[in-house]
Amino acid sequence: AQKVTQxxxxxxxxxxxxxxxxxVYETRDTTYYLFWYKQPxxxxxxxxxxRNSFDEQNEISGRYSxxxxxxxxxxxxxxxxxxxxxxxxxxxxxxxxxxxxxxxxFGQGTRLTINx
Amino acid sequence: xxxxxxTPRNRxxxxxxRIMLECSQTKGHDRMYWYRQDxxxxxxxxxxxFDVKDINKGEISDGYSVSRQAQAKFSLSLESAIPNQTAxxxxxTSVSDNSYEQYFxxxxxxxxx
Numbered sequence: 001a002q003k004v005t006q007x008x009x010x011x012x013x014x015x016x017x018x019x020x021x022x023x024v025y026e027t028r029d030t031t032y033y034l035f036w037y038k039q040p041x042x043x044x045x046x047x048x049x050x051r052n053s054f055d056e057q058n059e060i061s062g063r064y065s066x067x068x069x070x071x072x073x074x075x076x077x078x079x080x081x082x083x084x085x086x087x088x089x090x091x092x093x094x095x096x097x098x099x100x101x102x103x104x105x106f107g108q109g110t111r112l113t114i115n116x
Numbered sequence: 117x118x119x120x121x122x123t124p125r126n127r128x129x130x131x132x133x134r135i136m137l138e139c140s141q142t143k144g145h146d147r148m149y150w151y152r153q154d155x156x157x158x159x160x161x162x163x164x165x166f167d168v169k170d171i172n173k174g175e176i177s178d179g180y181s182v183s184r185q186a187q188a189k190f191s192l193s194l195e196s197a198i199p200n201q202t203a204x205x206x207x208x209t210s211v212s213d214n215s216y217e218q219y220f221x222x223x224x225x226x227x228x229x
């Protein structure tokens with residue numbers, strides 16, 4: 001079965017520091033998608049990115065960047081020059097196809113705290 | 117207006133009570149999902165539905181049931197609530213393609229005392 005591991009349960013840094021959230025996955029599928037979601041203190045889930053397994057290019061969106069490495073089954077997320085508003089729980093997720101169904105398997109989440 | 121709505125947003129109930137959580141969507145998506153979130157465990161799938169006539173169990177369906185009353189509505193029921201069902205519950209929708217992208221509702225925080 002698919003599995004997503006976010007080994008960092010909690011991370012705390014001072015504002016303006018760079019921080020990387022790790023995500024390691026296991027899958028038997030040759031084609032799959034990886035996702036990152038943000039859950040701020042208000043509780044909703046905010047979609048950040050989706051990456052196809054065939055596209056190993058790194059992606060940058062403002063202060064956010066993602067490093068996808070198929071060779072190590074990792075999809076890490078870096079926030080540059082962190083801000084207090086980045087404080088949230090971040091989830092990595094992996095697609096899973098079972099009997100035609102499209103499902104997402106989530107990691108345990110990493111709670112990121114940015115201190116002023 | 118939000119595309120995926122959940123009611124109630126917060127609920128406190130007692131052990132043994134029956135409770136229903138409702139999810140509605142205006143996105144026109146065929147597929148709908150119910151997840152629960154517990155601290156340190158991420159989101160786990162309870163049930164999912166391809167369309168009105170197709171409902172499937174997820175990884176933690178025991179103690180829950182669902183009803184897909186229409187394409188736009190997917191309800192989750194706890195027939196006899198117990199304290200370890202205290203959690204944050206999310207509804208999600210997706211289109212019938214290969215994108216796997218799911219759109220989440222705002223969540224329902226349920227407390228069973």
